Amino acid sequence: MSALSFDQATIRLGRRDILSAASFAVREREFVGMLGANGAGKTTLMRAALGLVPVAAGAIRVLDGPVTRGNPAIGYMPQNRTGMAGLRLTGWDVVASAAVGRRFGFGGLDKAARREIDWALDEVGARALAQRSIGELSGGERQRVLLSQALLGRPRLLLLDEPLISLDPAHQKSVVEIARRICDDLKVAILFSAHELNPLVNAIDRVLYLGAGAAVIGPVEEVVTGPVLSRLYGAEIEVVRIKDRYFVMAGDVDVERDAHRHDAPHGHSHDHDDAHA
Ligand SMILES: Nc1ncnc2c1ncn2[C@@H]1O[C@H](COP(=O)(O)OP(=O)(O)OP(=O)(O)O)[C@@H](O)[C@H]1O
Numbered sequence: 001m002s003a004l005s006f007d008q009a010t011i012r013l014g015r016r017d018i019l020s021a022a023s024f025a026v027r028e029r030e031f032v033g034m035l036g037a038n039g040a041g042k043t044t045l046m047r048a049a050l051g052l053v054p055v056a057a058g059a060i061r062v063l064d065g066p067v068t069r070g071n072p073a074i075g076y077m078p079q080n081r082t083g084m085a086g087l088r089l090t091g092w093d094v095v096a097s098a099a100v101g102r103r104f105g106f107g108g109l110d111k112a113a114r115r116e117i118d119w120a121l122d123e124v125g126a127r128a129l130a131q132r133s134i135g136e137l138s139g140g141e142r143q144r145v146l147l148s149q150a151l152l153g154r155p156r157l158l159l160l161d162e163p164l165i166s167l168d169p170a171h172q173k174s175v176v177e178i179a180r181r182i183c184d185d186l187k188v189a190i191l192f193s194a195h196e197l198n199p200l201v202n203a204i205d206r207v208l209y210l211g212a213g214a215a216v217i218g219p220v221e222e223v224v225t226g227p228v229l230s231r232l233y234g235a236e237i238e239v240v241r242i243k244d245r246y247f248v249m250a251g252d253v254d255v256e257r258d259a260h261r262h263d264a265p266h267g268h269s270h271d272h273d274d275a276h277a
């Protein structure tokens with residue numbers, strides 16, 4: 001069984017094929033890093049697995065079943081996490097708000113639900129942080145609290161969309177380590193999107209690269225090569241490896257480093273359906 005599989009799947013937004021007859025599978029309990037330039041389709045791929053974007057052709061399967069909306073087997077941490085800075089709710093309240101009406105019904109939180117929230121916060125080491133208001137947490141602290149939200153209901157597949165965005169290298173490292181440990185301890189498959197391979201390279205099992213409507217999955221040393229990436233980027237790419245660091249170069253430009261270090265909105269928002277994934 002695979003955690004997530006795309007079989008000749010085409011995903012079309014407007015008149016553009018974001019993915020075109022793409023095939024790959026994320027195995028159970030596997031930690032996969034998903035890379036690709038801005039607009040390559042990382043967010044769209046996750047939204048398709050959540051049933052929020054239709055498949056135009058081919059098939060997507062989650063844990064060998066069909067795609068369904070609100071699938072309790074999937075935990076999702078969306079990319080768009082703006083709008084929290086002014087919030088006076090505590091981290092605990094924010095996590096709890098995802099639990100209410102989602103997996104625990106609308107009748108408020110019973111003891112078991114509260115225990116589950118505390119458990120999820122403990123998994124990411126954020127129980128103490130969650131006592132503070134979400135608006136005053138640093139980006140990295142907030143990221144951990146939101147990551148715990150994705151663990152509610154003990155999913156078997158976690159879709160984490162750019163958890164490293166706007167974090168400094170030390171916090172990036174800690175988020176990647178937490179993801180690795182969650183993958184092992186909770187026996188969950190993780191698809192983790194990022195702009196740069198290097199923060200992930202020592203932690204992931206395999207890498208999934210998107211570009212030019214295609215998806216290629218495999219071990220880093222097989223996928224992150226000049227020929228494969230040239231095809232996905234549609235440009236002449238040279239991969240320079242220095243010890244454990246990879247530099248993806250188009251001419252003199254390191255395309256991953258220069259992509260963007262901050263969240264660059266496309267001018268459309270996915271906010272409205274985030275909580276219902
Ligand atoms: N609702 C929509 N209608 C039309 N086009 C869309 C829609 N949503 C996204 N797109 C386009 O689909 C492409 C893929 O977008 P997506 O957000 O999946 O990329 P991404 O790989 O997540 O990018 P980033 O690294 O910037 O987060 C982009 O060109 C985007 O503009």
Ligand SMILES: [Mg+2]
Nearest residue numbers: 042043044079
């Ligand atoms: Mg995205």
